[in-house]
Amino acid sequence: MFVLERIERDWNPISKYLSVPHTEVDYERLVDLLNELIDEVGEDESHPLASLMEVIGTLIEKYEDEHVPELTA
DSSP states (O other): OHHHHHHHHHHHHHTTOSSSOOSSHHHHHHHHHHHHHHHHHHHHHTTTTTTHHHHHHHHHHHHHHHHHHHOOO
């Protein structure tokens, strides 16, 4: 239970930046955050924020799959 208590304590401030995007505004906020992370982390897989970059990328990809039409050639 101790781990869950720590997560709950820390989640409120983090959830303002990291959540499943349901709107275009949510999506854009995640894209902006990902861009900042890319500038900070680059390709350094050992960087402490590298896994956060991966999670945000996955959330963005899911939103795009559901809401952005595919371009056809």
